[in-house]
Amino acid sequence: xxxxxxxxxxxxxxxxxxxxxxxxxxxxxxxxxxxxxxxxxxxxxxxxxxxxxxxxxxxxxxxxxxxxxxxxxxxxxxxxxxxxxxxxxxxxxxxxxxxxxxxxxxxxxxxxxxxxxxxxxxxxxxxxxxxxxxxxxxxxxxxxxxxxxxxxxxxxxxxxxxxxxxxxxxxxxxxxxxxxxxxxxxxxxxxxxxxxxxxxxxxxxxxxxxxxxxxxxxxxxxxxxxxxxxxxxxxxxxxxxxxxxxxxxxxxxxxxxxxxxxxxxxxxxxxxxxxxxxxxxxxxxxxxxxxxxxxxxxxxxxxxxxxxxxxxxxxxxxxxxxxxxxxxxxxxxxxxxxxxxxxxxxxxxxxxxxxxxxxxxxxxxxxxxxxxxxxxxxxxxxxxxxxxxxxxxxxxxxxxxxxxxxxxxxxxxxxxxxxxxxxxxxxxxxxxxxxxxxxxxxxxxxxxxxxxxxxxxxxxxxxxxxxxxxxxxxxx
Amino acid sequence: xxxxxxxxxxxxxxxxxxxxxxxxxxxxxxxxxxxxxxxxxxxxxxxxxxxxxxxxxxxxxxxxxxxxxxxxxxxxxxxxxxxxxxxxxxxxxxxxxxxxxxxxxxxxxxxxxxxxxxxxxxxxxxxxxxxxxxxxxxxxxxxxxxxxxxxxxxxxxxxxxxxxxxxxxxxxxxxxxxxxxxxxxxxxxxxxxxxxxxxxxxxxxxxxxxxxxxxxxxxxxxxxxxxxxxxxxxxxxxxxxxxxxxxxxxxxxxxxxxxxxxxxxxxxxxxxxxxxxxxxxxxxxxxxxxxxxxxxxxxxxxxxxxxxxxxxxxxxxxxxxxxxxxxxxxxxxxxxxxxxxxxxxxxxxxxxxxxxxxxxxxxxxxxxxxxxxxxxxxxxxxxxxxxxxxxxxxxxxxxxxxxxxxxxxxxxxxxxxxxxxxxxxxxxxxxxxxxxxxxxxxxxxxxxxxxxxxxxxxxxxxxxxxxxxxxxxxxxxxxxxx
Numbered sequence: 001x002x003x004x005x006x007x008x009x010x011x012x013x014x015x016x017x018x019x020x021x022x023x024x025x026x027x028x029x030x031x032x033x034x035x036x037x038x039x040x041x042x043x044x045x046x047x048x049x050x051x052x053x054x055x056x057x058x059x060x061x062x063x064x065x066x067x068x069x070x071x072x073x074x075x076x077x078x079x080x081x082x083x084x085x086x087x088x089x090x091x092x093x094x095x096x097x098x099x100x101x102x103x104x105x106x107x108x109x110x111x112x113x114x115x116x117x118x119x120x121x122x123x124x125x126x127x128x129x130x131x132x133x134x135x136x137x138x139x140x141x142x143x144x145x146x147x148x149x150x151x152x153x154x155x156x157x158x159x160x161x162x163x164x165x166x167x168x169x170x171x172x173x174x175x176x177x178x179x180x181x182x183x184x185x186x187x188x189x190x191x192x193x194x195x196x197x198x199x200x201x202x203x204x205x206x207x208x209x210x211x212x213x214x215x216x217x218x219x220x221x222x223x224x225x226x227x228x229x230x231x232x233x234x235x236x237x238x239x240x241x242x243x244x245x246x247x248x249x250x251x252x253x254x255x256x257x258x259x260x261x262x263x264x265x266x267x268x269x270x271x272x273x274x275x276x277x278x279x280x281x282x283x284x285x286x287x288x289x290x291x292x293x294x295x296x297x298x299x300x301x302x303x304x305x306x307x308x309x310x311x312x313x314x315x316x317x318x319x320x321x322x323x324x325x326x327x328x329x330x331x332x333x334x335x336x337x338x339x340x341x342x343x344x345x346x347x348x349x350x351x352x353x354x355x356x357x358x359x360x361x362x363x364x365x366x367x368x369x370x371x372x373x374x375x376x377x378x379x380x381x382x383x384x385x386x387x388x389x390x391x392x393x394x395x396x397x398x399x400x401x402x403x404x405x406x407x408x409x410x411x412x413x414x415x416x417x418x419x420x421x422x423x424x425x426x427x428x429x430x431x432x433x434x435x436x437x438x439x440x441x442x443x444x445x446x447x448x449x450x451x452x453x454x455x456x457x458x459x460x461x462x463x464x465x466x467x468x469x470x471x472x473x474x475x476x
Numbered sequence: 477x478x479x480x481x482x483x484x485x486x487x488x489x490x491x492x493x494x495x496x497x498x499x500x501x502x503x504x505x506x507x508x509x510x511x512x513x514x515x516x517x518x519x520x521x522x523x524x525x526x527x528x529x530x531x532x533x534x535x536x537x538x539x540x541x542x543x544x545x546x547x548x549x550x551x552x553x554x555x556x557x558x559x560x561x562x563x564x565x566x567x568x569x570x571x572x573x574x575x576x577x578x579x580x581x582x583x584x585x586x587x588x589x590x591x592x593x594x595x596x597x598x599x600x601x602x603x604x605x606x607x608x609x610x611x612x613x614x615x616x617x618x619x620x621x622x623x624x625x626x627x628x629x630x631x632x633x634x635x636x637x638x639x640x641x642x643x644x645x646x647x648x649x650x651x652x653x654x655x656x657x658x659x660x661x662x663x664x665x666x667x668x669x670x671x672x673x674x675x676x677x678x679x680x681x682x683x684x685x686x687x688x689x690x691x692x693x694x695x696x697x698x699x700x701x702x703x704x705x706x707x708x709x710x711x712x713x714x715x716x717x718x719x720x721x722x723x724x725x726x727x728x729x730x731x732x733x734x735x736x737x738x739x740x741x742x743x744x745x746x747x748x749x750x751x752x753x754x755x756x757x758x759x760x761x762x763x764x765x766x767x768x769x770x771x772x773x774x775x776x777x778x779x780x781x782x783x784x785x786x787x788x789x790x791x792x793x794x795x796x797x798x799x800x801x802x803x804x805x806x807x808x809x810x811x812x813x814x815x816x817x818x819x820x821x822x823x824x825x826x827x828x829x830x831x832x833x834x835x836x837x838x839x840x841x842x843x844x845x846x847x848x849x850x851x852x853x854x855x856x857x858x859x860x861x862x863x864x865x866x867x868x869x870x871x872x873x874x875x876x877x878x879x880x881x882x883x884x885x886x887x888x889x890x891x892x893x894x895x896x897x898x899x900x901x902x903x904x905x906x907x908x909x910x911x912x913x914x915x916x917x918x919x920x921x922x923x924x925x926x927x928x929x930x931x932x933x934x935x936x937x938x939x940x941x942x943x944x945x946x947x948x949x950x951x952x953x954x955x956x957x958x
Contacts, residue, residue, distance in 0.1 A: 202521040207754035320565030364749035
């Protein structure tokens, strides 16, 4: 049996039985990473540091003092800071940048004895839905090397699905955890906004970004979330609410759980091959005693536009600090400060990032602010209200994650608008700040994974973990 | 044509919190460049700001004393622009829904009160410093010091209520005194703790519409503000007389040449793209919080001036001098609490104490002549143990050595000589030794009296009781008159 195909729930039992050491496990994953370079899922690999750490943790296990993630090898999306390590965000402008500090999520995982294998590839500054915009090249889907892994956390998704790490951290601004999880056939959880500290997450759109786990099982997602969740004095937007015991929601039935199917999410544009397995799972849940009802989210059609305006507006400001003055890429041969800014940013950023900065700048400009940014915020309020109304009637919602399964490399690169539309089922949650989980539910005719999405009430990650876990354990 | 100037001021007050507004770095002035920085104030990728609660407290104090309306819900916003000493390329400030609005501040011009409206007070972070001109900076190089970056500021925006540069000056003096009294700013102009920009326009007298305004920046003292405004008023008058119009622009005050020079239009034609900062939650202020701050407000300069006048029977001017800083006022009050003659306490504090501060490297809180010691000197004087000139000697000695005044009197033998016979002997001797002067006196030269008086005092080591010397001299001389 190949231990790298297992989730952490199974791995930790083997570790506890002392049949395998953390060093051996780490070595196996490092071997896989080297063997599957073609996936392009890692930007940097901490070969020696990971082995050294594994050795330390083996000693802690010997001493009976190991944390609950002992032996859990992780890939970290390359926009989370890890002290002394590169943090590139998939961009030329940060290609040589090393962070002087740790993200809060990293500190927390380290305190539970996780092992960091390396930093995973991503769309440049998390701007994309296919992980093709990285300056380190596109990531490939382990299920079909001619297809994208989804994005922007495509490196993390491909690394987990390709058995290059036990689990990974991603970030989700408009679907960047859930959509690649769906494309790669793994579990991806976006927590409620404010559940996980964003300190050390290089911001794309601050009011939408959340860090979350990507894993081979719902159990692993629940365990990792319980380790990274909680208030952080370094992040004013992190919630001062107690953290639930997410593992306690596993292995439960779904009898009496009320689940809503938003009719707007099962309309035109949804691939029937995606819809079929999702409907089957709804039926599975109904048979298990869940109450399945149709609900409506009437402002869904405006969500994509509002999302892109808000995300780009915030991004235009968040990415302004990459100016070549203090760190990161600086263009050579400039005659004055203005030319330094212009050339460093022109050469340092990729096309998609520049497009979004320009659109976001426009949306915030005087004379356009009311028509774009302010109006988008009003739409955001309406979208949020839609969810409040729907979730007043049901415990959670069940929807598709993406309209299609993984598409081919380069297929959507030429037309940004078509690319943006692949986020249609995921962005609304970010606008509303709600938790969502993507869990595998079947395959299409090409054997490509299909995921379904469960959307919960604010800070009720437990409910969607419970339903996702039921689906996972009663499907095959 | 006669014109009326219309002036509004924007004052930046640096708050004296121990730490910066969004991180834990020190705000101390004068540290080596870039030594008081961390990933947060350096704007490293991934960092987040967390608002320093003291800033809210300080802002509330100023809001209360300017009788402003405090918004129960206010927003921090990003002001976006590129500059090397602004690491995030945006300044966190407030735009829509500032901390407080609709306040007012009274100023006094030649005894007459005028109320100046305050449009708004909002909090924001300071930027770093760009060093171009220093000796250690090479040509075509700019060095950046980010120590100041993230120092908390309050910006106080006035209504266009000033009608002269003088009024603007008085407002700044008053405002400075208030923030120092409130303990929210150290008020040191040289360290940039207060900075002021002015908006100036003029219009024909009796016209109700405003003229085109210009903005004046880069004044590094209150007097410079006054001068720059006067310069600008004259410049605008000339422009209107000769060209019929004023161009809206920003001018930089050049203190070495006493003129204001227009900035290149490129340097100020920013679209700051303000929007609420998504990294920070709105500031919410409760009534209970405001009440708690209100209960702990110190006595303000104006109230103290009034009280000093009535309680100690001081003139308006003296009360003003003695309340210049809260520390000086506290010193004076400590002295008055120990002595009977309050006027004398005021006289000595304003005279000898202030002179000592100016001439020696001491502050009111470190001066060796403590309120207790000064009170002791005044006691010795009042009870006649020493005379005024000895008191001055005791004061100077105490200032140097910090010794107790009574001990100084003992050691220097400064006890006043009041014994009539002792003084009489010396007076007789001086009269006998100076027959020519005595003759002058009889010829009607009254100044001679003072001259002879000085001789007697000197002969007695300055310790004689002056009134006794004077009386004896007069009566003795009369006896010689033929």
